[in-house]
Amino acid sequence: MSQALHRFLQAGQKRIDRVLTKTLDELHDSDATLLQAMRYSLLSGGKRIRPVLAYASAKTIADLSDATDSVACAVEAIHAYSLIHDDLPAMDDDDLRRGKATCHIAFNEATAILAGDALQALAFEALSTAPKLEDRTRIALIRELASASGAQGMVGGQAIDLASVNQQPQLAELQHMHNLKTGALIRASVRMGAIATDSVSDEQLSSLTTYADAIGLAFQVQDDILDVTADTETLGKQQGADIALNKPTYVSLLGLNGAREKAQQLHQSALNSLSDFDDRADVLRQLSAYIVERQK
Secondary structure (H helix, E strand, C coil), X not given: CCHHHHHHHHHHHHHHHHHHHHHHHCCCCCCHHHHHHXXXXXXXXXXXXXHHHHHHHHHHHCCCCHHHHHHHHHHHHHHHHHHHHXXXXXXXXXXXXXXXXXXXXXXXXXXXXHHXXXXXXXXXXXXXXXXXXXXXXXXXXXXXHHHHHXXXXXXXXXXXXXXXXXXXXXXXXXXXXXXXXXXXXHHHHHHHHHXXXXXXXXXXXXXXXXXHHHHHHHXXXXXXXXXXXXXXHHHCCCCCHHXXXXXXXXXXXXXXXXXXHHHHHHHHHHHHHCCCCCHHHHHHHHHHHHHHHCCC
């Protein structure tokens, strides 16, 4: 990882953590246990890839703003809600996330469900109250996140994933599932960061969308690789969980070397999509490399 990317990641992570903390602090009249569970899940660390992508995308087009912070807050709140629900006994039944007990273990199942519900609502509240946005831009952002989060996006992908246990889908079917389950929110993060600047052209947004689709799939391919090659302590979640659940993965379909080759192909596709951008897009280029080289 370059020093420039390291600095950008650190700055982005600190910035979004301040935004998330402030947002939760403003909910002081909420039920204490519910708020504690929300805070536990939203502020439990993590790579903050989606907010950082929103910042990097915005920075490629213009300067960061309070509206960019609202976008970053919204995508991370949706991500945190999805992790809470994915970990539930009725879903993946995980007891470890980011090296800590999952929300339903730390609290209880009902509280975890409600915390996820509340974080989902919080995401759209953040967009609806984002400062200094044209109405058309605000509506576009809300629609973007709703589409990425729902039946035609992340939730739809999760439904396909659950139905795929003990099945042997073709590679195209696996890619479709992950384009929804993982890729949709990553795509939204990149697109929303650019849209919030109010100055992105249609051509630029199209190129950024192609970039986001490539890295979104690369992110999942690398996750599948790490599920086989990394240990539980490094991952912060149970190693081999997908194998234990007999879920289809890129490693199970392509083999370990084939999955690694797929990740590199997607990385190159991401770089190609940014060929018309200047050095303001260098962080996006470096983030693509980081996604396929990360070890946790």
